[in-house]
Amino acid sequence: MAHFDVAVAGAGPAGLSAALEAAAGGARVLLLERQPKPGRRLAATGNGRGNVGNRHLAEHRYNPESLPLIKGVSGVLDKDALPAFLASLGIACSADEAGRLYPRSGQAATMVWILNDLLQARGVTVEAGNGLMHFRKEAGVFLLQTADAAHESATLILAVGGQAQPKLGGGDHARRLLADWDVGFRREMPALAPLYTGTVLADGVRVPAAARLYDAGDRLLQTADGEFQLTKTGVSGIAAMQLARTVNRLAAQKHLVFDFVPDMTKTALITWLERIRSVNGQREARYILDSVLPAKLAVALALAIAKQRQNHELDDSHLRQLCAAAKETKLDVTGTAGWDQAQVMSGGVCAGEVNPVTLESHRLPGLFMCGEMLDVDGDTGGYNLNWAFLSGRAAGRAAARYVSSSKRR
Ligand SMILES: Cc1cc2nc3c(=O)[nH]c(=O)nc-3n(C[C@H](O)[C@H](O)[C@H](O)COP(=O)(O)OP(=O)(O)OC[C@H]3O[C@@H](n4cnc5c(N)ncnc54)[C@H](O)[C@@H]3O)c2cc1C
Structure with missing residues (x-):
C-alpha cells in the first residue's frame, strides 16, 4: 500500500491549489479525482474564459456565515494575493474595466493544462477517474479507499466541491465522505441561479x-x-x-x-x-x-x-x-x-467546523477542508474561484506544515 504525506480528494481549483502548495512545501502528495480528468468545472467557468478573481474584494461579496473563513484564510480579501499566487503557478491574469480577473490567455482551459503540467513537475501522484469512496483514521494515519485501490496518508485534504451542476461533477460528495464524523452542515441550496x-x-x-x-x-x-x-x-x-x-x-x-x-x-x-x-x-x-x-x-x-x-x-x-x-x-x-442551472452552492460544511486560518477540522486532526464544500459562496465576478484557489492554498500549506511538524516530534 502506497504511503503519502498529503492526500487530496478533488481536483478542482481548490484541490489543485492544495496539492501544488503541499508539494511545494516538500510533501509527498496524492491527488484523487472522481472524474476522468482534473479541472473539468474550472475549464467551463466564465463562459470558458475563467473569471478567476476580482480587484474589488469585500466581505459583503460573500455570505455572512462565511465571515470567519473569509477573514481568516490568508489573501481572500487582498486584491493582490490571487494574481500573485496564480503567477507563482505560471498563470498570468489581467483585469477588465470592472475589475474582473481573467487568465491572459482568455481561456479557462489553459489554466487546467498549466496546473496539470505543474502537478507532474512537482511530483504529485494523480489518480483520475478514481474518487475517494471512504476514509478512516487509525493510529494517526488516514486509510483511504478508492474504487480500486487503498492508500495511506498522514493528512487528508477534502476539496470535493458543492452540489451545483451534476453534469460537471457536482453532488453530495462532502456529506457522503463525512457521514461518519458528525460534521455540522448548513443546509445546501442553489445559489447564482x-x-x-x-x-x-x-x-x-x-x-x-x-x-x-x-x-x-x-x-x-x-x-x-x-x-x-x-x-x-x-x-x-x-x-x-x-x-x-x-x-x-x-x-x-x-x-x-x-x-x-x-x-x-x-x-x-x-x-x-x-x-x-x-x-x-x-x-x-x-x-x-x-x-x-x-x-x-x-x-x-x-x-x-x-x-x-x-x-x-x-x-x-x-x-x-x-x-x-x-x-x-x-x-x-x-x-x-435547481442544481442543474445553479453555478454554486449556498451552505455546506459550517465555518465553525474548521480552524479559520489552516482549515483543519476541529473534530479530526490532520483532516483539512477547502473550496466550495465549505459554507462559503460569493457573488458573480470571480469571488468563488478567488475563494477556491486561496482556500486550497491555505489547506495545502497547513497540511505540509502538519506533516513536517509531526516528523520533527
Ligand atoms: C458553469 C459554471 C461557471 C462558473 N463560472 C465561474 C466564474 O467565472 N468565476 C467564479 O469565481 N466561479 C465560477 N463558477 C463557480 C466555480 O466554478 C466553483 O465555485 C469552483 O469550481 C469551486 O471549486 P472547488 O475546487 O471547491 O470545487 P469543484 O471545482 O467542483 O471541484 C471539486 C472536484 O472534486 C471532485 N470530487 C468530488 N467527489 C470526489 C471524491 N469523492 N473523490 C475525488 N474527487 C471528488 C469533483 O469531480 C470535482 O472535480 C462557475 C461554476 C459553474 C458551474
Missing part, C-alpha cells in the same frame, strides 16, 4: 436595470444592478443570479421591483416622454417606451397598462403610467432554478 417569477414580462430580452428584492412586508432584502435577461420562466443574467441565495434562504414571499431606466429620474423620464409626444403625437402608446427600452419590453409593459385603461389616448395620466412601469415594475418571485 436564474429566478422564477409569477408573471413573465417578455422572453428573450436583455436589459440593464436596477432591481430591489423585498419581502411581503416590503422590507428591502437585497439590491442588484447590471444586465438582466428576461426569459420565459422569469429573470436570469449575472445581476439576477446574485439574488438567488437570498430568494432560497427566506421562506417568506418575495417580490422584485425593477427600474429599467435607472439612469433617469422619474421627472426626467416623464419630461422625455412628453417630448416624444410633442415631436410625434401620432405614435401609438404601445411603442412610445421603445425610445428608452428594448422594443419587446416596451410593448409588453405598454400592453399591460392598456388592459387597465378605458381610453388609449396618450394623455398625461397615460404617460405617468408608462413612466411607472419603466421605473417600478413589480414581479412576484416564486423560486429559483
Whole structure:
C-alpha cells in the first residue's frame, strides 16, 4: 500500500491549489479525482474564459456565515494575493474595466493544462477517474479507499466541491465522505441561479436595470444592478443570479421591483416622454417606451397598462403610467432554478467546523477542508474561484506544515 504525506480528494481549483502548495512545501502528495480528468468545472467557468478573481474584494461579496473563513484564510480579501499566487503557478491574469480577473490567455482551459503540467513537475501522484469512496483514521494515519485501490496518508485534504451542476461533477460528495464524523452542515441550496417569477414580462430580452428584492412586508432584502435577461420562466443574467441565495434562504414571499431606466429620474423620464409626444403625437402608446427600452419590453409593459385603461389616448395620466412601469415594475418571485442551472452552492460544511486560518477540522486532526464544500459562496465576478484557489492554498500549506511538524516530534 502506497504511503503519502498529503492526500487530496478533488481536483478542482481548490484541490489543485492544495496539492501544488503541499508539494511545494516538500510533501509527498496524492491527488484523487472522481472524474476522468482534473479541472473539468474550472475549464467551463466564465463562459470558458475563467473569471478567476476580482480587484474589488469585500466581505459583503460573500455570505455572512462565511465571515470567519473569509477573514481568516490568508489573501481572500487582498486584491493582490490571487494574481500573485496564480503567477507563482505560471498563470498570468489581467483585469477588465470592472475589475474582473481573467487568465491572459482568455481561456479557462489553459489554466487546467498549466496546473496539470505543474502537478507532474512537482511530483504529485494523480489518480483520475478514481474518487475517494471512504476514509478512516487509525493510529494517526488516514486509510483511504478508492474504487480500486487503498492508500495511506498522514493528512487528508477534502476539496470535493458543492452540489451545483451534476453534469460537471457536482453532488453530495462532502456529506457522503463525512457521514461518519458528525460534521455540522448548513443546509445546501442553489445559489447564482436564474429566478422564477409569477408573471413573465417578455422572453428573450436583455436589459440593464436596477432591481430591489423585498419581502411581503416590503422590507428591502437585497439590491442588484447590471444586465438582466428576461426569459420565459422569469429573470436570469449575472445581476439576477446574485439574488438567488437570498430568494432560497427566506421562506417568506418575495417580490422584485425593477427600474429599467435607472439612469433617469422619474421627472426626467416623464419630461422625455412628453417630448416624444410633442415631436410625434401620432405614435401609438404601445411603442412610445421603445425610445428608452428594448422594443419587446416596451410593448409588453405598454400592453399591460392598456388592459387597465378605458381610453388609449396618450394623455398625461397615460404617460405617468408608462413612466411607472419603466421605473417600478413589480414581479412576484416564486423560486429559483435547481442544481442543474445553479453555478454554486449556498451552505455546506459550517465555518465553525474548521480552524479559520489552516482549515483543519476541529473534530479530526490532520483532516483539512477547502473550496466550495465549505459554507462559503460569493457573488458573480470571480469571488468563488478567488475563494477556491486561496482556500486550497491555505489547506495545502497547513497540511505540509502538519506533516513536517509531526516528523520533527
Ligand atoms: C458553469 C459554471 C461557471 C462558473 N463560472 C465561474 C466564474 O467565472 N468565476 C467564479 O469565481 N466561479 C465560477 N463558477 C463557480 C466555480 O466554478 C466553483 O465555485 C469552483 O469550481 C469551486 O471549486 P472547488 O475546487 O471547491 O470545487 P469543484 O471545482 O467542483 O471541484 C471539486 C472536484 O472534486 C471532485 N470530487 C468530488 N467527489 C470526489 C471524491 N469523492 N473523490 C475525488 N474527487 C471528488 C469533483 O469531480 C470535482 O472535480 C462557475 C461554476 C459553474 C458551474
